[in-house]
Amino acid sequence: MRTSEIAKRPVVTLGGEDVGQIKDIVYSAGGGAVGGFTLAGRGLFAGPLKQALPWRSVLALGSDAVMIADEDALEPAQEVFDASASTGGSGGNVLGSAVLTDTGTDLGTVRDVIVEVSGAHEGQCDVVGYEIEASQALGHKGTRMMIPLPDTLAASGEHLIVPASARDFVADDLAGFGAAVEAFRAQLGGRD
């Protein structure tokens, strides 16, 4: 799932009330997982909310709504930021960062973040890859491609470093991407 598709999705309680909509994603674990979401109010003139939604309170990340039990699921935004920071920083905003392999090849620029929910409720929301605007190195300059990520990676505001072998698992679309991530991570695991 692309995170750009999650933004603006309504946050709805099991009682059927919409308490807000997703504004931004708060990353935890060094950018490797989703720690929670900041929220905006619903409606034309609604601004950002002071409350945020930690990932552990999300019952389901659906295609049309993010489900929560009730309004108690929300926490002060600062607490969600702090909790995510304590697990290795928010990772900052990666959109626009250049993806470099550990051998120094520029693969392209991050345009979107791909996440996947592992396991049912209580499961993690993993960052599994990036959609990048490919560079010359990938042979399709300017086209959008999916690049899988290892469980952990190094990121500064400027660069993201991925293993050189990641380029062997680049996919054109989301359909084949899940398998590519698995194959890539299996290969990395085998090498250690």
Next chain:
Amino acid sequence: MRFSEAMGRKVVSTSTADTVGKVDGFVVDPSTRTVLALEVHKAESGDVLRWADVGSFGVDAVTVVADDAITEADDQVTALLGKDHRLVGKRVLSTEGDELGKVEDVEFEPGSGAVTLLVLDRGEVAGVRLRGVGSYAVVVTAE
């Protein structure tokens, strides 16, 4: 029986044989998945008939024993009155966050008042799956 069939049905008092009002709406309690009360219009004594005070929900009329059965809404009914708690016309979300359609009609059991089926513009959802009814959506348990 469906909400659409029962709308407008007259409410008749069996003690005086008078028509005391007309069914104008349904107050559903999602926690019990039953019709808690009927909204009644054209009645003098109030606009709510609690399901417990319904004599029988017949094919041609709803009967009540006492003509003072139609009352003003009490706190429990008030909390579930209004369009925020209405099912018909509202979008349906599963607990997985997927939209299933819009409620077009609701089927209920005339004896107990139990909600047995939500009829959507695409498909149907069993009444037992009803979880909540709010201003944004009707929430049903995912299959």
